[in-house]
Amino acid sequence: MNDLSTQVHGIYIDAPAEKVWAALTSSEYSNQYGYGGDIEIDLVPGGALRHLTTDVMKKMGMGEVAVTGTVVEADPPNKLVLDWSAVWHDEPPSRLTYEIVEGPSGLTRVTLTHELPQSPGTAKDVAGNGNVENGGGGWPWELSSLKTLLETGKPMTTAGA
Numbered sequence: 317m318n319d320l321s322t323q324v325h326g327i328y329i330d331a332p333a334e335k336v337w338a339a340l341t342s343s344e345y346s347n348q349y350g351y352g353g354d355i356e357i358d359l360v361p362g363g364a365l366r367h368l369t370t371d372v373m374k375k376m377g378m379g380e381v382a383v384t385g386t387v388v389e390a391d392p393p394n395k396l397v398l399d400w401s402a403v404w405h406d407e408p409p410s411r412l413t414y415e416i417v418e419g420p421s422g423l424t425r426v427t428l429t430h431e432l433p434q435s436p437g438t439a440k441d442v443a444g445n446g447n448v449e450n451g452g453g454g455w456p457w458e459l460s461s462l463k464t465l466l467e468t469g470k471p472m473t474t475a476g477a
Contacts, residue, residue: 320432320436320439320440320443321431321432321433321436321439322429322430322431322432322433323428323429323430323432323439323442323443323455324427324428324429324430325427325428325430325455325456325459326425326426326427326428327425327426327459327460327462327463328423328424328425328426328463329423329424329426329462329463329466329467330422330423330424330466330467331422331424331466331467332393332418332422332424333393333394333416333417333418333424334392334393335466336393336416336424336426336462336466337392337393337396337416338393339462339465339466340396340414340462341355341357341359341392341396342355343355343356345465346367347370348465348471348475349458349461349462349464349465349471349472349475350457350458350461350462350475351370351373351382351458351475352370352372352373352475353367353368353369353370353373353382354367354368355367355368356368357387358387359387359390359392359396360387360390361387361388361389361390362386362387363386363387363390364384364385364386364387365383365384365385365386365387365398365400366381366383366384366385367381367382367383367384368380368381368382369381369382378403378404379403381403382402382403382404383400383401383402383403384400384401384403385398385399385400385401385409385412386398386399386409388411393416393418394415394416394417395413395414395415395416396413396414396416397411397412397413397414398411398412398413399411399412400412400430401438402438402441402442405435405437405438405441407434407435407436407437407438408434408435409435410430410431410432410433410434410435410438410439411429411430411431412428412429412430412431413427413428413429413430413431414426414427414428415427415429426459426462428455428459430442430455441454442454442455443455444456444457460472461475
């Protein structure tokens with residue numbers, strides 16, 4: 317089995333860093349890409365994070381909240397570090413870091429690093445299993461969905477459900 321305890325995913329998005337930051341930290345965007353749902357985040361060290369579920373997720377048996385966390389570092393629009401927990405696993409929080417670097421042309425590189433040394437169930441889920449129709453796309457699918465929304469203004473197929 318591959319070691320999934322540290323996962324690094326990168327993508328280039330043809331959008332300014334400020335827009336990428338807004339998409340990662342506001343419900344205005346969070347409902348339209350990836351797994352959807354409102355996001356509540358206090359962007360100060362020690363601030364709380366709650367990523368709420370959608371109606372579709374609730375019909376699948378999930379509660380009101382999909383992800384909880386604590387802000388470790390917030391440097392808009394360059395870096396966001398979270399201690400992050402998927403509520404469907406009884407595992408310790410993992411460290412999630414977004415690094416956002418805008419180039420001179422306006423093209424922005426997003427690097428997501430997820431450190432999960434004590435969270436093997438979460439690590440397996442966020443790595444993605446290819447079954448995106450049933451929520452199994454993980455971070456590769458989430459980042460692709462973010463890119464699609466910011467570049468086209470439209471959600472990716474199956475996103476935001």
